[in-house]
Structure formats: C-alpha cells, structure tokens
Amino acid sequence: MTSNQKPNVSATAQWLTLDGVMPGFTTNQAPRSRDLEGLLVRTLWADGTLIDHNFEPDGLTWHYLTNHGDRRGYDPCEVFEIDEGLYYLQFQRDDRPIEAPSVFFDLTRGVGLSVIATIDDVTDGMLTVRHQFEPFTIVGSEPTGAMPVVSPVDAKGQSTCEIRSGIFVATWREKVVPRGAVIIADRRDEHNPRSRGAVFGLDSSGTETVHFTFGTDDTDGALLSTTNPHQER
Template identity: 35%
Template sequence: MTVNLSDTSTWLPLDGLAPGFDASKAEVTGDLDGRTFTLVDDRGTRIAHTFSAGAVAWDYRPGASDPTAAAAQTDACEVFRVDDDLYYAQFHHDYLPNEAVSLILDLRSGYALAVLSVLGEKTSEHVAVQHLFGVSRIEELEQHGDAPAPTSELIGRRVLWVYSSEHAYEHVYLSPHWYTWQCLAGPEQGLADTDENTVWRVRPGIYVFTWREKVIPCGSVTIADHRDQRALRSHGVLFGEGDGAAATPTHFTFGAHGRLLSNTVHPAEFDPSRALER
C-alpha cells in the first residue's frame, strides 16, 4: 500500500512516539538533592529552587517590573548531569499543566538559563507551543565568564540523532529561525518537515536547542554536547498536546546519541546567521 507522506492528518500524535523513544535517556542524578539555588534576573524576580529526591520545591517572587503573580509549589522533577558542574532539570507544573520548565544550572559560571514551554492554541501567527527564555544569576554562587546567550554556531551542521534502536532522525540547522528534521527510522520513518528553532550557547560546544512543530502541537527543549563530533550527546523533553481534546498535555524526557554527518559553509554574503543581526 502506498502511503501519502504529505497527508499530515495521518501523522502520529505526540503520544505515539513515547513507547521506546526514551531508551537512550541518561540516568537521573541526585547531585542536587538537599541544595537550594535562587535565580535572580534583571527585573529583580527571585525564584528559589530546592531539590530533593525526584522533586523540586520552587518559590516565585516577582520583581517590581514582573507582572507574574507570586506562586510556590513542589513538582516532580528529573535532574540530569550534562557536564562537570552543569545540570539540566526538567519539571511539569501540576497547578498549570499547560506549562513545563527546563532549567539549566551552570554551577561553574554561576548562571542559569530557564526555558518555559507554554502550550496554547495554534494561530496564523504562531504555533501551539511557545518557548520563553530567561537568564539569571544564581544567588548562592559567584558569577564567572559569559552568561548563556543566543547563538548561530549550529547553522550549517547536519547531525544524526539516535534515540533508541528503533528511532533515528537527522537535523539540518538552517538559520536562527529554521531547522529541518527527517525521520530515518521509527514510526515516523519517511516524514520530514521544517520547523521553528532557537539555539542558546551555554558553554563552548554545549547548546540548548529548542524546536516548535507546526503539524503536531508540540515543542522540545534539549541540551546537546557537540564537543566530540563523533560522539554527540543530548538530553531533552517533548511537551505538547495529548491524544484527544480533553487529554492532559504529554510530557516526557528522553536522550540521544549523535554524530556530525556534514557541515555546510556558506559564502559570507549568503550566510544565514546574518538574520540574527536583523
């Protein structure tokens, strides 16, 4: 039977990826258990995070120019060690199920990057999942070096990512706004699309890469170590609409091993990274 790959109505919902997709997920770590990290941004907003086994208790106190209401809660949380003194924490708000938080804590630099994933309605102006980025200093630590910042350093790379023995995708990083994915193995084999992306540099060779899909109402936040081109490693989350109108949003973490397949170098006058300067 011939499959119409262009018929997006037949594409799997986000839940359809979950079985086995997390086979390469790293072990969670208890390195942060019992520790508190208070994030302070340039608005004066303070968010204290206290970690324990499988959970994080957070207390949000907005600054003078922050319209967000004060709040506090304890959520289930997974913490992964990315590199020496570099951790990725992932949690899904219980009281606001349409929000999930990806928190990057660099205990060496003293800076943190938080990515808030918000699930809403797709419109003509934006896709269903939006990502909000916030850089903070960690109050309990001294700050050294550069804070996380948007980057164009991935543009031109073509990377193979293997999520399990059955799931494999390639990514082509096109510009500060777009990337192309193609499923090479797994339930989406043969499918491909070009979607929105945003990339932040956390450390030399380590990037937070996020994407937001337009066909399936979902988005992803990953932190990827590109320092060894033959042995890339990433950790991340997929978050989006569950199967059915009344379903709870789908939220699950995963990991992948990768390698650089090729790298395109554009002539200076046609360099896509110049879009970041506009």
C-alpha cells in the same frame, strides 16, 4: 505501497500523535542525577525576581521571594548532569499544567538559563507551543561566564543558544502534531555526540498535555553528519 515506493512524508494524516511516539522516546533513557538533592539554589532574574529552588529526591520545591507575591509549590522533576557543574532540570508545573520549564544550572560559572514551554490556544495553522528564554544568575556565586545569548526565532519556530563552549540548547516547534521540544546537545566530540531534552504538547484528542524527556548515552549508533551552527549559508 509497493517495495519500490517511498513513503509520502507530506501525508500528515499518517503521522503518529505525540502520545503515539512517546514509547519510542522513553524506553531507553539516560540515568538521572542525584547530585543536587538537598541543595538550595537561589536565582536572580533580569526583572529582579528571586526564586529559591530546593532539590528533593525526585522533586523540586520552589518559592518566589520577590515580584510575584508569595508563590510557592512542589513539582516532580528529572535532573541530568550534562557536564561537570552543569545540570539540566525538567518539570511540568502542577499549578499551571500548560507550562513545562527546562532549566539549566551552571553551578561552576554561576549562571543559568530557563526555557519555558507554554501551550497556546490551538488555532489551525498556528504553532501550539511557544518557548521563552530567560537567563539568570545564581546568588552567592561570582558569575564567571557570559550570560547565554539566544539566536532569533526563525520561521519554523527554532532557536539556539550556546550555553557552554560546544554545548548548545535548541528549541523547535511543530504545528501538524502540536508539540515543541527543548534539547541540550553536547557537540564537543563530533564522533560521540550526546543530547538530552524534553517534548511537550497535546495528545491525540488535542485536549490533554503530553510531557516526557528523552536522551541516552548509548553510542552504538552511527554519526550521519555534522553541522556547524555558526557556519554562514
């Protein structure tokens, strides 16, 4: 390739695999929050399921109280503070490694949202990772915020949800490199945007899962453009 030639972005065989791009995402990350350690949060889901979340240092003990038998377990997790009273929890289930939940607890408003990423059977031309949005309420809190409303999934497997005014949860999926991502983006200050998220998918062999978080508070970069997700096209 000469200096005047542009790279062929359609040459997908040259794309890095998920385990190949991971070091670039995980080198510089935002600090984790310790605010929830020692806290027990009970959540109520649309189907009547109750789940206890007991936050421990670097881990989460969970227990299904109804509808799913006596299911319980422990998973290492990462917790990030997004805004006052709004926390983002990320983990991969030890009992079902093909699932990686992203859970958003709005302790101020008494509501929350879970986005469950699941790896499907790998088929040529099919998206490998799917996302399921499940809102919930927090037991013991009087919900003061509206339940998150999720946009329909588009042809590229993308969907968005405004979890607080100016704070959005979004998903995207890719089939060339089998992966999907969940992102929570704070766009209240367009000159100082912040985001957190996780990528989940398969490694270069197509058999092992790869799961990592990303996002920093580094504001040294330059803002290239802004997009209003509600703007009509």
